[in-house]
Amino acid sequence: AALETDLREAVQTEQFELHYQPQIAAGGRVLGAEALLRWTHGRRGAVSPADFIPLAEDTGLILPLGTWVLETACAQLALWAGQPELTDLALSVNVSARQFRQVDFVELVLDILARSGARPGRLKLELTESMLVADVEAVIATMNALKAHGVGFSLDDFGTGYSSLSYLKRLPLEQLKIDQGFVRDLLTDPNDAAIAKMLIALAATLGLTVIAEGVETEAQRDFLASQGCLCYQGYLFSRALALCRFEEFVKTQR
Numbered sequence: 001a002a003l004e005t006d007l008r009e010a011v012q013t014e015q016f017e018l019h020y021q022p023q024i025a026a027g028g029r030v031l032g033a034e035a036l037l038r039w040t041h042g043r044r045g046a047v048s049p050a051d052f053i054p055l056a057e058d059t060g061l062i063l064p065l066g067t068w069v070l071e072t073a074c075a076q077l078a079l080w081a082g083q084p085e086l087t088d089l090a091l092s093v094n095v096s097a098r099q100f101r102q103v104d105f106v107e108l109v110l111d112i113l114a115r116s117g118a119r120p121g122r123l124k125l126e127l128t129e130s131m132l133v134a135d136v137e138a139v140i141a142t143m144n145a146l147k148a149h150g151v152g153f154s155l156d157d158f159g160t161g162y163s164s165l166s167y168l169k170r171l172p173l174e175q176l177k178i179d180q181g182f183v184r185d186l187l188t189d190p191n192d193a194a195i196a197k198m199l200i201a202l203a204a205t206l207g208l209t210v211i212a213e214g215v216e217t218e219a220q221r222d223f224l225a226s227q228g229c230l231c232y233q234g235y236l237f238s239r240a241l242a243l244c245r246f247e248e249f250v251k252t253q254r
């Protein structure tokens with residue numbers, strides 16, 4: 001069958017799982033995770049989100065799929081809240097443009113939070129720059145409505161888009177996420193080093209926290225730390241883990 005047919009069936013029969021990539025503070029404390037969607041199809045095996053997310057966006061399947069992701073993430077936050085060793089974990093969830101622009105997105109998220117019992121302050125929604133350029137006022141209104149309930153926002157893949165600084169300061173963000181494309185060659189490419197330094201300084205100026213993704217070596221982490229970036233995500237610490245393995249990872253770090 002075509003990938004679209006299989007994806008439609010996968011959404012109906014919930015063939016998905018969330019994996020959790022740890023987010024780490026300087027000093028090693030696990031702050032939480034980014035939830036990353038995994039699809040294992042009976043015949044295809046593991047299908048990369050890089051292949052099925054764009055298709056889900058084109059077909060509109062991202063709406064039910066995105067709702068499943070939010071429900072699963074919030075249910076998980078509520079479960080962690082009841083466990084002393086896991087109670088303070090936060091979860092970052094990727095949100096697609098099409099999902100974010102649903103007319104009832106605010107109600108949807110608040111409803112999922114209320115039904116799950118998750119604390120809104122533990123949920124962070126990752127938005128990308130490209131989705132913020134159209135209809136800025138509507139974007140800001142949606143963000144403010146959720147922020148009023150404690151939901152946080154992180155700007156994913158930061159530096160790869162083209163958002164103007166004047167409107168970046170108007171967005172009610174909590175965090176900037178430095179794209180792994182700038183982290184990879186940080187130590188050998190002076191341009192990447194300069195951009196990373198600039199992004200970290202910009203976050204500080206705007207009063208935002210900053211997290212670097214794709215951190216693979218201690219030298220990268222140390223450089224980022226020397227510039228004031230104190231949160232990290234990447235293979236130096238861990239790849240995305242199935243739930244049980246993520247919970248073990250957190251417990252062994254505490």
Ligand code: G
Nearest residue numbers: 035036037048049050053069094095096240
């Ligand atoms: O780790 P990984 O190969 O899983 O991620 C590939 C891409 O898929 C990334 O760009 C990531 O943002 C995206 N992605 C992973 N999970 C989700 C999800 O739940 N929703 C959306 N919209 N994108 C996701």
Ligand code: G
Nearest residue numbers: 094156157213214215216233234235236240
């Ligand atoms: O686009 P987004 O940033 O949401 O997705 C993160 C992507 O980066 C996922 O595909 C994830 O598996 C991948 N990733 C996370 N950490 C690392 C890393 O240290 N190195 C590399 N090469 N990829 C990473």
Ligand code: MN
Nearest residue numbers: 034094126156
């Ligand atoms: Mn992301």
Ligand code: NA
Nearest residue numbers: 156157179213
């Ligand atoms: Na990213």
